Amino acid sequence: MIATLEYVDILDKSESLGKMVMDSDVMEAYREARTALAEDKDAQKLIKAFSDMKSHHDDVQRFGRYHPDYFTIMKNVRATKREMDMNDKVAAFKIAERNLQNLLDEISQYVANSVSVQIKAPKDGAALADSGCGCGSGGACGCAS
Numbered sequence: 850m851i852a853t854l855e856y857v858d859i860l861d862k863s864e865s866l867g868k869m870v871m872d873s874d875v876m877e878a879y880r881e882a883r884t885a886l887a888e889d890k891d892a893q894k895l896i897k898a899f900s901d902m903k904s905h906h907d908d909v910q911r912f913g914r915y916h917p918d919y920f921t922i923m924k925n926v927r928a929t930k931r932e933m934d935m936n937d938k939v940a941a942f943k944i945a946e947r948n949l950q951n952l953l954d955e956i957s958q959y960v961a962n963s964v965s966v967q968i969k970a971p972k973d974g975a976a977l978a979d980s981g982c983g984c985g986s987g988g989a990c991g992c993a994s
Contacts, residue, residue, distance in 0.1 A: 866956070875945075875952045882945035886938045895933040902929045 870876060886892055906926045909916045916922075933939055954972055961970035 879945040882942040892938040
């Protein structure tokens, strides 16, 4: 690809936009929440407990309701997740993460609309969400995406 002045200008402006996001208050709040979460021993224990329980859940999912421990594991997974989510540091991190995702979604929408209103931009973190289908058609195949 041959670089034109216009292409170089777009790259410069995108780097500037990235720097603005990295220097934003929302990003700073995210970093602080992530650091606080990483340094909190209780939160880390809860996260590890949930991760361990999730691995049991994944094993049970292969057999579904026919697994002998299905209901026990499902109940334990929900209880462990609830306990993890109720931790102040985990909750603060999730809020900061959601706020950062909202900022990035707003920027994506603004950039897309500046080109054309026909261009679709991710909303509510949809670019990171897994619809479960994997077809990539955006629901055109009739799946629940």
